[in-house]
Amino acid sequence: MHFRIKDGVTLDLLPTKQFKTIGIKVDFVAPLQATAITARALLAQVLETSTAAYPTQTALARELSRLYGASFGISVLKLGTKHVIRLTCSLVDEQYLDNFGDQQALFDQGMALLKEVLFAPLLPNGNFDPTTFTQQRQNLLTAIKSLDDDKQYLANRRLQELLFTGQPTQAMSALGDIHVLNDLSATDILGTYHEMLAHDAVHVAVVGDVDEQRAKAAMADWPLADRAVEADSPYYRWSLRDHVQVGDDEAPVVQAKLNLAYQLPIYRDDPDFMAAVVFNAAFGGTPLSLLFTNVREKASLAYYASSGYSPFTGTLSVQTGIQAENQQRVEAIIAEQLAAVQRGELSEKLLAEVKASLLNARLAALDSPQRRLTGLLNTQLTHLHEPLAAWQEKLAKITVADVTRVAQQVTLQATYCLHGGVQGAE
């Protein structure tokens, strides 16, 4: 069920008795701007820490515990040309609790808490509390730096920087940039906060044993005004480069991380979108895929070798963990797998298997309240609503020729290797 609450504010309700919790998600969606990414990430971190009524993180944590361990968080993500600040909260449905004695249902208390977090943050003297602000800025700084301890993440980040040189919104992580972060003040993010409340598109969603009246009543007193939301494209389009960007770095790693990026200019609204999803699943997106089979199982060159496809940025990426001296062999095997699909050599057997696997994954997602909620953002951004039956029918119709046509649009754009310096990565 989909409702327009105000201009630019929507509510999606997924009523079901399948779960023992009630899940809530609130997305604040803004155009992706390099200057705003870092401030929004910091704002999310500060809002998550405390509120006027719960002025320390302990006070807030105790309230969450009192609500039977309500799991609450605020995260940020990038999707195509959009930046999203996402609040999530999951509450136990009290009909499953022993001796529940509260006056008010946990769902209603949870919605009231989200209202506190969003509309009554800790603002002594009209600005964010200086101690909280400084501490959370420092925490975000160390969080961004610590991300690089994960070498697979680091290799991927460097690949994105290489691929999107000069395109900061895409090169930057959703958490932002440490240099920008250092210069942000409490006043800056107060501005970001007011901007978010006034102008972001707001998508609220609820999954669980809740009816329309109860869901609407729970957010009836949220002070959200009408807002004009631009219906601009969520897709990030970029032009193909003449030659492949190549990069490598030496770092104290035992295993080299070799990552590749390709352009695959098929977006979510493209008639070939489903074929692109199937292509990715066959190429490297599943354990049945060509990359897993040929790089790992046949050549024993890697423990992981996989691909991912983003229909919002038109990119395909490949990740592998290998011995540095095998880089050329691995690149050759990957290139050969792509070339084979481009020549139409995908087997009917593999096609049928990856289609079955995609159907399985789609149905399995229905069993996860979180995935039911997060999956809604795609529809909200693209305005493409595809009921399960229609989706299934589309998937069933994909042929080897469809996948071949998609594969022929895949062009290598960047290659990056993070290695321990053994024989270099020439």
Added chain:
Amino acid sequence: MLNKKTYDRLGETVYQATLTNGLKVLMVPKAGFHKTFAIMTTDYGAMDNEFVPRGQQQPVRFPDGIAHFLEHKLFEKKDHDAFDLFGKYGASANAFTGFTQTSYLFATTSHLKENLEILLDFVQDPYFTPATVNKEKGIIGQEIQMYDDDPGWQSYFGMIGHLYPKEPLHIDIAGTVDSIDRITADDLYAAYNTFYHPSNMSLVIVGQLDPEETLAWITANQDAKTFAPNEPITRVPSPQAKPADIVADSTRQLTVSRPKVSIGLRGFDTVPAGRDGLRYSVAVSLMFDLLFNDTSDNYLRLYDANVIDDSFGYDFQVQRGAHFAQLAGDTDRPEQFANELSAILADAPAQLAAAKPQFDLVKREAVGRIVGAINSVEGIANQYDGPLFDGATIFDELTILEQLSFDELLAAARDFLAQSRQTVYTILP
């Protein structure tokens, strides 16, 4: 034959049966779910590297990492790979090895019967040759090296290694590049024949299923196979470190952005047998919640002093033959981190008495966590610890938690802490 236990308030029912060959089957139907998750587990893991092979008289010490190696190789058959069989139906399959167990699993939204038969058949039909064993060494070697580059993993295993310096736990579950190089096809058969007897295994299935029908499928599959007679398994007890052998602290250098500190606490007390062991485990976990979770006064004090931050976490686990806690985090003040947390642990009785007003809160939180886990078919299945807690399920755990008193928590805390030994493992940039 099919035992049924109903949990009315939760609207859940657990079905249990033990087949004539000894295989324990546990099923939890989940109304409205699309997915079915099945996991077949042997009570055999990385710790069990010295035992009397079935049919022999003398104990044999096997190379480290053999249980994990066997897990990898079980998928490969003479003319096919079991992964591909699951793939035909779109099911996703996987496997993992722990200290005391090895598990094989799949999730599917269709063809449950066919997928169950694939699972039973590939786990019960080993095929190891020198050639296939050698081929796997490259893949597992890369897996080991992947973990070499993972500071969180290094911090965890560094801590465990110091808590269990003489036990097999101090070796990575996957072994080392050198130890796996010595593994032979015959070794794998010896381990397989000893530990993969149905009487040493369980099969847990949760999700969309009909218990009677599903059990009939499993029984028919098992009745068509011949198994060796059920014999007791003789594991050679591993060498045991004494409390005095635990190294108090050690430091290692790695490329990380900030220091990582991991405090380990090894219990030298005896975990009660059966369900009481689960009760003990729940009580000690709740003790750590009271002392260290984000509702505690300690947490806010240390957070505001920049000793801990959002990376801080802790965990208590009980396994066959080992129970330990880990408190870990990234910090710019590693010495203070270790000293402050150690001081809280040393002062636990007084700290717990002071935190008593928060007992109901942390209990509510733990209840919510378990109820949330019951939403997930994997959450239900993975919480089953088989023989360790006498077949207790996540629903039993919830009941235990709801009934737990503060005095019981204090008693368990005293048992654990009084005889525990601590290590501090620090990774510096």
